[in-house]
Amino acid sequence: MAQGSNFVDYVKVCCRSGHGGAGSAHLHRDKLTAKGGPDGGDGGRGGHIILKGSTQHWTLLHLKYRKHIIAKDGERGGSALSTGANGADDVLEVPLGTVAKDAETGEVLFEITEDGETKILTPGGKGGLGNWHFKSPTQQTPRFAQPGLPGKEQWVILELKVLADVGLVGFPNAGKSTLLSVVSAAKPEIANYPFTTLVPNLGIVSYRDSKSFVMADIPGIIEGASQGKGLGYRFLRHIERNSVLLYMVPADTDRTIKEEYEILLNELTVYNPELLDKPKVLAITKSDMLDEELENEMRAQVPENIPYLFISSVTGKNITQLKDLIWKEINQ
Structure with a gap:
C-alpha cells in the first residue's frame, strides 16, 4: 500500500439534522379538575450535527465511508408542561485545519483550528411550542400546539x-x-522521478533542548499549478496554513537559482498573494555535487533579501544550520 494512501483530505457528506418535536395540546385533567387549562409542554429540538476539533486526528479518513450523517429527532412535548427531550447531536471529530463548505454553493461555512473547538454544521429543527403558550383572556383553552420545525438536509x-x-x-x-x-x-x-509525493507528508523535526517543529512536504507544484494544472490546487491549499515556507531549488537545475525561485514564487502569488507575506527560507539542495568554486559562482545567482543555505540531505551538509535558520524564522 503506497505511503499516505490513507491520508484523506477531502470528503463530501450528506448531513441531516433532527426534526423538532411537536408541542403538546394537552389540557390539565385530574381527580379534582374536570376542565383544567392548557398544560401541554414544548417539543424538544432536533439533534444538531456538530464538528469538533481533535488533535487525535490527522486526516478525514474516519469520515470517508460515512456518506450520510443523520442526527436524532426531538421528542414531543408532554402533559404538565413537560418538555420533550432534545434529539441526540451527532458530533464528528475532525483534525485541526478542517474547513467546512456548502457543497452546492462552495461557500466556506467555517474552519476548525483549535483542539476541543465545536461548531454547529447543520442545526436541528426547533421544537414546537405547547398549547399553554397560546393561552389568552379571549382563548383560555387553546386546543392546538405548534408542530416542530423540520431538520435541515x-x-x-x-x-x-x-x-x-x-x-x-x-x-x-x-x-x-x-x-x-x-x-x-x-x-x-x-x-x-517527479510526483513521487502525491499526498502531504508530515514529519516532526526534533530540535535542540527537546524542542520540535512540524514540517510538511507538500507535493511538488509545477508551472501552471495555480490554474489547477497537474495536481496543483489540492496541494496549494496545504501551503496556506504553514507559518514558514522553505523554498527548495536543486543545484542541478537547468535554470538559474533565481529563475527557479521566481517561478515558484509566481505560482504561489497567482494562487494567493497573501502567501508572499510568510517568512521565507531558501535551500539549494543536492549541493554535495558542487565544488567550492562552483558554489561561489552560484551564490551570485541567489535572489536578494532571503536567508539561504547550500545543503545536502545525503552528506548532511548544513542540515543543522538549516534547522537553526528555520527555528529562528518560526519564532520571530
Whole structure:
C-alpha cells in the first residue's frame, strides 16, 4: 500500500439534522379538575450535527465511508408542561485545519483550528411550542400546539489544510522528501522521478533542548499549478496554513537559482498573494555535487533579501544550520 494512501483530505457528506418535536395540546385533567387549562409542554429540538476539533486526528479518513450523517429527532412535548427531550447531536471529530463548505454553493461555512473547538454544521429543527403558550383572556383553552420545525438536509464538503510550522515548496524532484526523511522520523516514499509525493507528508523535526517543529512536504507544484494544472490546487491549499515556507531549488537545475525561485514564487502569488507575506527560507539542495568554486559562482545567482543555505540531505551538509535558520524564522 503506497505511503499516505490513507491520508484523506477531502470528503463530501450528506448531513441531516433532527426534526423538532411537536408541542403538546394537552389540557390539565385530574381527580379534582374536570376542565383544567392548557398544560401541554414544548417539543424538544432536533439533534444538531456538530464538528469538533481533535488533535487525535490527522486526516478525514474516519469520515470517508460515512456518506450520510443523520442526527436524532426531538421528542414531543408532554402533559404538565413537560418538555420533550432534545434529539441526540451527532458530533464528528475532525483534525485541526478542517474547513467546512456548502457543497452546492462552495461557500466556506467555517474552519476548525483549535483542539476541543465545536461548531454547529447543520442545526436541528426547533421544537414546537405547547398549547399553554397560546393561552389568552379571549382563548383560555387553546386546543392546538405548534408542530416542530423540520431538520435541515445539506451536502457538505470537508477539506483539510495541513497545519504545520514549515512547508516545503519546490518543483517535483527538488529533494523535499529526502530532506524530510533526514530531519524527521517520517518515511516518505522517495524515488528519482517527479510526483513521487502525491499526498502531504508530515514529519516532526526534533530540535535542540527537546524542542520540535512540524514540517510538511507538500507535493511538488509545477508551472501552471495555480490554474489547477497537474495536481496543483489540492496541494496549494496545504501551503496556506504553514507559518514558514522553505523554498527548495536543486543545484542541478537547468535554470538559474533565481529563475527557479521566481517561478515558484509566481505560482504561489497567482494562487494567493497573501502567501508572499510568510517568512521565507531558501535551500539549494543536492549541493554535495558542487565544488567550492562552483558554489561561489552560484551564490551570485541567489535572489536578494532571503536567508539561504547550500545543503545536502545525503552528506548532511548544513542540515543543522538549516534547522537553526528555520527555528529562528518560526519564532520571530
